[in-house]
Amino acid sequence: xxxxLNKMDRLFIQLLENYKEDPPENSWQAIENELNxxxxxxxxxxxxxxxxTFICLMLTCACLLISYVLQRNLSDSVIEKVASTKNLPQRxxxxxxxxxxxxxxxxxxxxQKNSDNLKHNHEIxxxxxxxxxxxxxxLNTYNSDKGNVFPSxxxxxxxxxxxxxxxxxxxxxxxNDSDTNKIQDQLSAKKDENKTKQKHPFFIIxxxxxxxxxxxxxxQYEYDNQNAxxxxxxxxxxxxxxxxxxxxxxxxxxxSVQAGLLFSNAFTSLSSTTVRALQDNSGTYKFKLATTxxxxxxxxxxxxxxxxxxxxxxNNGMLRLQSISVPLLLKYNLKxxxxxxxxxxxxxxNRIVSDRAEVEYTAANNNSExxxxxxxxxxxxxxFTIVGGAEATYPITKNIIAGINPVVRYAITPVNKxxxxxxxxxxxxxxxxxxxxx
Amino acid sequence: xxxxxxxxxxxxxxxISECISGNRIMQNTLYAQFASVMIVxxxxxxxxxxxxxxxxxxxxxxxFTCLHQYKFAGSLEGWIKKIMINCALQRLRNKNLMYPIVxxxxxxEELGEKDGILEGITAKELILLIQNLPNMCRLVFxxxxxxxxxxxxxxKLLNISEGTSKSNLHDxxxxxxxxLSKQNSFxxxxxxx
Numbered sequence: 096x097x098x099x100l101n102k103m104d105r106l107f108i109q110l111l112e113n114y115k116e117d118p119p120e121n122s123w124q125a126i127e128n129e130l131n132x133x134x135x136x137x138x139x140x141x142x143x144x145x146x147x148t149f150i151c152l153m154l155t156c157a158c159l160l161i162s163y164v165l166q167r168n169l170s171d172s173v174i175e176k177v178a179s180t181k182n183l184p185q186r187x188x189x190x191x192x193x194x195x196x197x198x199x200x201x202x203x204x205x206x207q208k209n210s211d212n213l214k215h216n217h218e219i220x221x222x223x224x225x226x227x228x229x230x231x232x233x234l235n236t237y238n239s240d241k242g243n244v245f246p247s248x249x250x251x252x253x254x255x256x257x258x259x260x261x262x263x264x265x266x267x268x269x270x271n272d273s274d275t276n277k278i279q280d281q282l283s284a285k286k287d288e289n290k291t292k293q294k295h296p297f298f299i300i301x302x303x304x305x306x307x308x309x310x311x312x313x314x315q316y317e318y319d320n321q322n323a324x325x326x327x328x329x330x331x332x333x334x335x336x337x338x339x340x341x342x343x344x345x346x347x348x349x350x351s352v353q354a355g356l357l358f359s360n361a362f363t364s365l366s367s368t369t370v371r372a373l374q375d376n377s378g379t380y381k382f383k384l385a386t387t388x389x390x391x392x393x394x395x396x397x398x399x400x401x402x403x404x405x406x407x408x409x410n411n412g413m414l415r416l417q418s419i420s421v422p423l424l425l426k427y428n429l430k431x432x433x434x435x436x437x438x439x440x441x442x443x444x445n446r447i448v449s450d451r452a453e454v455e456y457t458a459a460n461n462n463s464e465x466x467x468x469x470x471x472x473x474x475x476x477x478x479f480t481i482v483g484g485a486e487a488t489y490p491i492t493k494n495i496i497a498g499i500n501p502v503v504r505y506a507i508t509p510v511n512k513x514x515x516x517x518x519x520x521x522x523x524x525x526x527x528x529x530x531x532x533x
Numbered sequence: 534x535x536x537x538x539x540x541x542x543x544x545x546x547x548x549i550s551e552c553i554s555g556n557r558i559m560q561n562t563l564y565a566q567f568a569s570v571m572i573v574x575x576x577x578x579x580x581x582x583x584x585x586x587x588x589x590x591x592x593x594x595x596x597f598t599c600l601h602q603y604k605f606a607g608s609l610e611g612w613i614k615k616i617m618i619n620c621a622l623q624r625l626r627n628k629n630l631m632y633p634i635v636x637x638x639x640x641x642e643e644l645g646e647k648d649g650i651l652e653g654i655t656a657k658e659l660i661l662l663i664q665n666l667p668n669m670c671r672l673v674f675x676x677x678x679x680x681x682x683x684x685x686x687x688x689k690l691l692n693i694s695e696g697t698s699k700s701n702l703h704d705x706x707x708x709x710x711x712x713l714s715k716q717n718s719f720x721x722x723x724x725x726x
Contacts (some may be wrong), residue, residue, distance in 0.1 A: 100706045103713065104678045106661055111573065111679070114656040123561060126593050133598065134555065320627065345577035346685045374626065378692040 140313075151483065162349070162429050206324070214314050265367040297345040297533040300355070304502065304526030306335040308361045310387060310518045318385045318515040319371055326516055327386045333362035333413070337524060349428040353441070357420040361520070363388075365412035365454070372401035382407050384454065385517045386414060389473025389511050391452035393466060410463065412454035414471070416510075420445045422482055439502065443480045447510065450474045473514035480504045480522075488530065496530035545609060553601050560597055567610060568593070571617050577661045577675050578621035580668070588624055592617040620681070622690070625668055654713070662712055669693075670705035677702050 231377030310334055314323035343357030365386070370393065372380040380401040382393040391414075393407060452468040484502030491497050504522040511518055551559035572589050579585035595616050603612050663671055672691060676682045677698075682690075684698040691698070 100710065103706065103710060106654075107663075107678055110654070110656045110659055114573050116576070117570040118572045118589060122568065122593075124585060125563055125590050126564065127557060127561075128562070129590070129594050130555075130557075130597055133594075228635050294553070317627070374692075379535075439670075464679055 097489050149259075151508075155438070155440070158427070158429050162427070165430060296345040298345075298496075298530045299533060300341040300343060300353070300498075300528045300530050301338075302341050302355070302357065302526060302528045303338045304336065304500075304524040306337055306359065306361065306365070307523045308332050308335050308520055309523075310506070310520045312387055313509070313517040313519070314515065315517055316515050319373060321385065321515075323387070323516045324387060329366045329368050329526040330387055330414070331364045331366065333364050335359065335522070337420075337522075337526070339420075341424075341528070343426070343530065348431060351428075353424040353426055353439075354422065357422065357429075357443075359416075359418045359420060359445075359522075361416040361418070361522070364415065365409065365415040365452075368409050370407045370409055370456070372403065372405040372407075374472060380405065383472075384409060384412070384452070385515060386452070386471070388414060388416065388450065389471040389514045391454065391468040391471050392455060392469065393456065398524045408457040410455045410457060412452060415449070415451045415453070416447055416448045416474075418445045419448040420480075424482060426486070429485075433490065435486075435487070435496075436488045439482065439484045439486055439500065441482045443482055443504065445478050445480060445506075447474055447476050447478075473511040475508075475510055475512045478506055478508045478510050478520075480506045480520075484524075494532040496532075497527045498530060500524075500526045500528065502526060544616060546605070548602065550610070552597060563596075564593055566611050570610065571613060573660070574614055574617050575621060577663050577679065578618065578672065579624075580664060584624070588617065588621050591624070592620040595620060620674075622672070625672070664707055666705050666708055669697075670701045670708065672707035673698050673701040674709075 136214030310327075312323040312327055337357050337359040339355055341353050341357075343351050343353045345351040363386075365384075368384075370382050370384050372382050374380055375383070380403060382401055382405075383390040384393060390466065391412075393409075420443045422441055422443035424439050426437045426439050428435060428437045430436040450471040452471055453465070454468065455463060455465050457463055482502060482504050484500055486500035488496045488499050490499035502524045504520075504524065505518040509517040509519055548559055548563060552563055568589065570586065571592065575585035575588040575592070576582065579588055592613070596613050599616070603609065663674065666674060669691070673687055676687045676690070677684070684695045684702075687693075688695045689700045695702075
């Protein structure tokens with residue numbers, strides 16, 4: 096008997112081992128179409144990423160440009176103001192005439208250089224003006240040697256390519272000694288104020304935001320003949336929220352860095368669907384609800400050992416993901432003033448601390464049952480996001496500033512692994528924060 | 534066979550690297566080189582010809598998308614064949630067709646009712662016989678006889694016990710034998726051997 100069976104095996108091998116058949120005629124066409132489709136999707140995804148990156152870069156450049164133009168305009172207006180009050184151009188012109196008389200004539204390029212230096216000096220004056228050092232204060236430092244024109248150490252420090260002498264300023268500009276003393280007092284007062292400001296570059300920021308969490312989905316494989324679109328279509332983002340504490344350190348008037356600890360609660364509602372009992376790797380039939388985050392296994396279905404063909408009607412459900420986030424953000428002040436407008440960019444590392452699914456379904460006995468599934472299979476604990484947004488702040492008191500900030504958190508790594516769909520959450524947040532000066 | 538490839542590259546590596554880079558002509562060459570062999574593999578594992586054609590398409594798409602994972606460790610044909618078999622198994626898993634309980638006797642009766650395979654045994658008819666086996670019997674028979682796998686390996690691959698694998702192979706052989714015994718070819722085989 097066994098010999099017969101072995102002979103039969105050999106018969107099959109002999110006849111079929113080298114047997115070949117023509118493949119179906121349209122098979123290659125179908126394969127090529129599918130490959131083209133996949134390539135197109137791949138390029139589309141790549142193009143979308145590049146387009147988004149380009150838009151972000153363009154926005155950042157535009158912000159920087161606007162900021163630069165605003166500052167430039169402010170500087171120009173200050174120059175005009177100072178010039179009109181002190182009659183600076185006329186005096187400088189007068190002095191330049193004097194310089195021409197008292198110094199040998201410079202070649203053209205020298206004059207050009209001198210003119211550049213003059214322009215540069217205006218900028219330094221502007222800088223000092225921006226730092227609340229008045230023009231008379233500046234002149235005072237110039238004239239400390241009673242007529243010998245040497246810039247102050249502060250000016251030297253600010254002007255790396257300083258060449259002397261570049262602005263001959265007449266001591267006549269100062270009317271008398273009392274004026275000089277007054278100005279010196281003002282200067283020291285301003286310096287003290289600046290020092291006080293520098294002592295408090297830290298802020299503590301309680302933060303809260305409402306989030307709308309969507310995602311981009313990369314399909315890995317089909318599950319129960321369902322694809323990423325099927326999963327996503329039965330999920331609806333619910334109102335989620337984030338709260339926590341941030342701290343801010345001001346590098347300068349326009350740049351600061353923020354870091355802290357945020358706690359997020361993300362909710363997604365599930366609409367009605369049918370869950371089929373499918374076999375897992377161990378050969379056991381299980382009711383597994385496939386979501387964009389992973390699989391939620393329904394255990395208390397009223398069926399002790401589900402079999403092939405068993406189904407469960409899911410009435411509704413809710414997915415909840417809790418995560419802790421540590422952001423590192425760079426804040427750039429676009430419009431300094433009382434109402435401050437800043438751009439925010441940065442990265443955040445996120446750790447999922449709880450993943451839960453709450454489902455309501457019709458069990459085998461036709462009763463509606465509720466079940467909380469404490470673990471969603473496939474969730475990856477850590478993922479990274481890039482953060483971008485804007486913030487408007489307004490001082491309420493001397494030490495408290497209120498801010499509102501729309502922020503986008505865009506995941507660059509997926510929150511799951513080995514699931515039919517790789518999910519990269521995108522969170523659109525509308526937040527509020529209180530800056531407390533330390 | 535029938536279709537010769539458009540042109541053959543001596544260097545298989547070059548063909549593969551061109552396929553990886555998405556060169557459709559080279560992919561077509563690769564397809565033409567192996568499709569005629571792979572369709573037979575698919576036919577053996579599938580329930581019907583249309584199923585086999587779908588497996589062939591899925592398999593080749595997977596081959597072209599995962600070709601960068603081929604490490605030149607074994608023959609390319611063997612690697613592609615493995616992908617085709619995995620596709621076939623996956624398809625059966627997805628459709629939940631792998632584990633229906635079918636008794637050999639009942640299946641034999643079912644087989645007996647079909648016509649058209651009684652006159653002389655040809656390869657096509659053998660394929661038809663295999664296709665008409667119950668799913669699990671067909672898988673075990675294919676893996677054991679054609680892929681020379683051990684029961685332990687089959688059991689691991691199909692998530693069944695070794696005993697089940699042996700039992701399925703036995704059932705498959707009985708069913709095939711019963712079918713073949715109705716033909717002269719099997720008698721001739723016995724007497725010839």
